[in-house]
Amino acid sequence: MNDVALKKAWSDHSRLWENNVWVYPVISRRAGGLSIGVNLNLDKRCSFDCVYCQVDRTIPGPSAKIDIDRIDHEIEILIAEYEKNGLANFSNFKEVNSEQRRIKDISLSGDGESTLVPEFPLVCKRLREIQQRHSEYNLKLTLITNATQLEKPRVREGLRYLTEKNGEIWTKLDAGSEEWFQKINVTPYSLDKIQVGIEKTIVDFPICIQTLFCQVDSDIPSDKEINLYIDRVKRIYEKNPKNLMEVQLYGVIRHTARPRVFPLDKFFLESIAERIRKEIPAKVKVY
Numbered sequence: 001m002n003d004v005a006l007k008k009a010w011s012d013h014s015r016l017w018e019n020n021v022w023v024y025p026v027i028s029r030r031a032g033g034l035s036i037g038v039n040l041n042l043d044k045r046c047s048f049d050c051v052y053c054q055v056d057r058t059i060p061g062p063s064a065k066i067d068i069d070r071i072d073h074e075i076e077i078l079i080a081e082y083e084k085n086g087l088a089n090f091s092n093f094k095e096v097n098s099e100q101r102r103i104k105d106i107s108l109s110g111d112g113e114s115t116l117v118p119e120f121p122l123v124c125k126r127l128r129e130i131q132q133r134h135s136e137y138n139l140k141l142t143l144i145t146n147a148t149q150l151e152k153p154r155v156r157e158g159l160r161y162l163t164e165k166n167g168e169i170w171t172k173l174d175a176g177s178e179e180w181f182q183k184i185n186v187t188p189y190s191l192d193k194i195q196v197g198i199e200k201t202i203v204d205f206p207i208c209i210q211t212l213f214c215q216v217d218s219d220i221p222s223d224k225e226i227n228l229y230i231d232r233v234k235r236i237y238e239k240n241p242k243n244l245m246e247v248q249l250y251g252v253i254r255h256t257a258r259p260r261v262f263p264l265d266k267f268f269l270e271s272i273a274e275r276i277r278k279e280i281p282a283k284v285k286v287y
């Protein structure tokens, strides 16, 4: 395997692909192969403004009404292309070996927060239909979310479709204290609200906690911050241990739209993972 090619493919999350508007392919470290991304936020609307976000919001995105038939069509185009040659012609994937290009999931992950879109439940329903249509691939359906909307009834309706068979919610939790949370995620929502949303969600749905730790200016998360964070993970786990599929710790590997955001040493992330493992018997992985 060519590591350089793989890293290049991981770091490239360009949402523009051929003539598709809503759907793009990406080699995903966390999915372990090819992920079909669905971007419901062409307008870049998000309820967070994370310092590490790769989306440049100084340039506004186009507003477009969600077109579910078009999304379906674009996914079909991508799967047809995959079936032809495993997307080997796609310039960024040329040097990635076929195992790393194996199709794994359809992921709601865009230039903003997917659950803000009113059509969210209908999109999830259609993704479930597509999953059934292509049952030979055993595609996982994933929602990447910042958890701000998880308590809303229409979002929960969507989650039911998404998790009916082989689906997961990958929710962000980047902090233990309100102070670090606002420094990293920058939002009118409070960390306690996010915590309640995740705790309620894990009762009914399988979730992964995704945590990005980074350095901002000269600040890194303190030991106290890490303890508070682990306490939050523990409280989520205790709500329904069997529904916590994984805790994923990761650092910045892509270009961030803002300057002065730096990756942390992998050793630092590994030490946090070890501390979580000592507290709860959950799967914890550093990406």
Ligand code: SF4
Pocket (backbone or CB within 6 Å): 046, 047, 048, 049, 050, 052, 053, 054, 055, 110, 111, 112, 113, 145, 146
């Ligand atoms: S939640 Fe995601 S899309 Fe929104 S600002 Fe943060 S990283 Fe960007």
